[in-house]
Amino acid sequence: MTPAQVTLVQESFAKVAPISEQAAIIFYDRLFEVAPTVKAMFPADMTEQRRKLMATLVAVVNGLSNLEAVLPAASALAKRHASYGAKPAHYPVVGAALLWTLEKGLGDAWTSDVADAWTAAYGTLSGYMISEAYGTIEAAE
Template identity: 80%
Template sequence: MTPSQITLVQESFAKVAPISDQAAVLFYDRLFEVAPPVRAMFPEDLTEQRKKLMGTLAVVVGGLSNLDTVLPAASALAKRHVNYGAKPEHYPVVGAALLWTLEKGLGEAWTPEVAEAWTAAYGTLSGYMISEAYGNAQAAE
């Protein structure tokens, strides 16, 4: 990620943060729409899960300027997700749902540059998480 991409991600997330509850609802609704089998990995009541999602995103986005500060937590999170049934092929689906959510939440502020920056951020972190949870061979696929 370039410094300008990091800035774009951080600035755009700051615009979504005030509507974090709505964004989390949009995200999970979209995720379960495009990947119904993953619904079974989550509790029936998603209230706490939604808060965790937005809290985690806030920490990660805030730490993009210094990835070393967020990588240990990302590694632990990836390993926990294995226990929940997450597989490497779920990461692109989650990424697509996240980008869709951000596009809806940002409206006209969702520019091609912002989309590219978020795609780079998600790709960097998801690749790292997959390699941490499943090994480098899975991350390369």
């Protein structure tokens, strides 16, 4: 990720933060719509899960300027996700639901540059998390 992309992610997320509760609802609704089988990995009451999602996004987005500081938490999160039954194939689906949610939340502020920045951020983190949870990306496929 370039410094400009980090700035775009952080600035765009700041616009979503005020509607974080609604954004989390939209995200999980979209995720369960496109990947209904993953719903079984989540609790019936999603209130706490939605809060955890947004708290994690805040930490990651704020940490993008110093990615090395975020990586230990990302590694632990990836391993927890694997223990819940998450597979490497779930990561692109989650990423697509996240980008879709951001697009809906940002409206006209969702530009191609913002989309590219978020795609780069998610790709960097998800690739790292997959390698941490499952070994090399090639071994996970």
